[in-house]
Amino acid sequence: MRTSSQRTVLFGVWLSLNYLCHKNVQALLQLNHPQIRRSDPKTSYTRTSIIRHVEPVILVGAAGVVGTAAAAWWKSGSEERERQQKYAEIESRNEALREERAKLAYIEPRDGGEGLWSEAELAQYDGTDETGPLLFAADGYIFNVWKGRHFYGPGCEYHIFAGRDATRLLAKSKLEEETPEELKKPLNIAERAALAGWIYTFKTKYDIVGRLEGYDPKSTAM
Numbered sequence: 001m002r003t004s005s006q007r008t009v010l011f012g013v014w015l016s017l018n019y020l021c022h023k024n025v026q027a028l029l030q031l032n033h034p035q036i037r038r039s040d041p042k043t044s045y046t047r048t049s050i051i052r053h054v055e056p057v058i059l060v061g062a063a064g065v066v067g068t069a070a071a072a073w074w075k076s077g078s079e080e081r082e083r084q085q086k087y088a089e090i091e092s093r094n095e096a097l098r099e100e101r102a103k104l105a106y107i108e109p110r111d112g113g114e115g116l117w118s119e120a121e122l123a124q125y126d127g128t129d130e131t132g133p134l135l136f137a138a139d140g141y142i143f144n145v146w147k148g149r150h151f152y153g154p155g156c157e158y159h160i161f162a163g164r165d166a167t168r169l170l171a172k173s174k175l176e177e178e179t180p181e182e183l184k185k186p187l188n189i190a191e192r193a194a195l196a197g198w199i200y201t202f203k204t205k206y207d208i209v210g211r212l213e214g215y216d217p218k219s220t221a222m
Contacts, residue, residue, distance in 0.1 A: 101131065101146075104131040104132060105131065105132060105133050105134070105144070105146035106133070106144075107133040107135075107209055108209075109207065109208065109209040109210060110209065110210040111210070113208040113209060113210060113211075114210070114211060115210045115211070116210060116211055116212070116213040117135075117142050117210045117211065117212060117213060119137075119164065119165060119212070119213070122135055122136070122137060122142065122163055122164060122165070122212070123163045123164065124163070125162075126159075126162040126163025126164070127149065127152060127153040127154050127159065127162045127163070128154060130149075130153070130154075134146045134148075134149055134152055134162060135163065135209065136152065136161045136163065136164060136165075137164065137165040137166065137167065138161075138165075138167050138170055138195070138198060138199060138202060139167055139195060139196075139199050139215075139217075139220050140167075140212050140215035140217055140220075141199070141202070141203075141208050141211060142208065142209050142210040142211060142212060143206040143207070143208060143209070144206060144208075144209050145162075145202070147205065147206065148205070148206070157175070158175070160175055160176070160177075165212055165215070167195065167215075167219075168183075168187065170194075170195055170198045171187050171191040171192060171194055171195035171198075172187075172191055172194075173194065186219065187219065187220060189222070192220055192221070192222055193222065195220055196222065
C-alpha cells in the first residue's frame with residue numbers, strides 16, 4: 001500500500017515525464033517545418049542535428065527524473081519501515097508491561113471461583129497496593145477488577161466499591177454510603193435489574209475469584 005509521500009512522488013514523475021515527452025514531440029515535429037530546411041548556414045538544421053541536440057537532453061532529463069523519483073521512493077519507504085519498527089518495539093514493550101501487571105495483580109481463585117471469602121479478607125484488597133489484586137463483591141461474586149484500577153483504585157471515581165460488598169451501591173448507582181433508613185429497605189425491581197446489568201458486564205471483563213460468605217441471593221433475585 002502506497003503512502004501519501006510515495007503517491008506524491010509518482011504524481012511528480014508522471015508530470016515530469018509528460019512534460020519531457022511533450023518537448024520531444026515538439027522537437028521532432030520541427031523536422032518538417034519549412035524554416036528548418038533553409039540553406040542559410042546560420043539558420044539551417046538537419047534531421048540528424050536536431051535529434052542529436054534534442055534527444056540526449058530529454059534522455060538525460062528523464063534519467064534524472066527517474067533517478068530522483070527512485071531515491072525519493074526509497075527514502076519514503078525507508079521512513080515507513082522505520083516507523084513500523086518503532087511501533088512494533090513500543091507494542092512489544094507495552095505487552096511485556098501488561099503481562100507483568102497481570103502477574104502482580106493475579107490471585108488464585110478459591111475452589112475454582114466457588115470458594116468463600118469473608119468481608120474482612122475482602123477488605124485487604126481495596127487497591128491500596130497499587131500493583132496487587134483489587135477486589136470487590138457484587139451479587140455474591142468476588143471480582144478481581146485490577147484491569148479497571150483507573151476506575152476503582154484509591155482516588156478514582158468508583159473507589160467506594162473496592163474491598164467490600166458493593167452490591168447495593170451498584171444496584172442504586174450510588175457513589176456515597178447509604179443512610180441507615182435506606183439500608184433497611186430491600187432493593188426494588190428496577191434496582192435489581194440494574195444490578196443484573198452490572199453483573200453481566202463484570203463477568204465479561206473481570207475474573208471471579210470466589211463467593212462472598214453469608215450472602216443471601218434472595219436479596220437480589222428478580
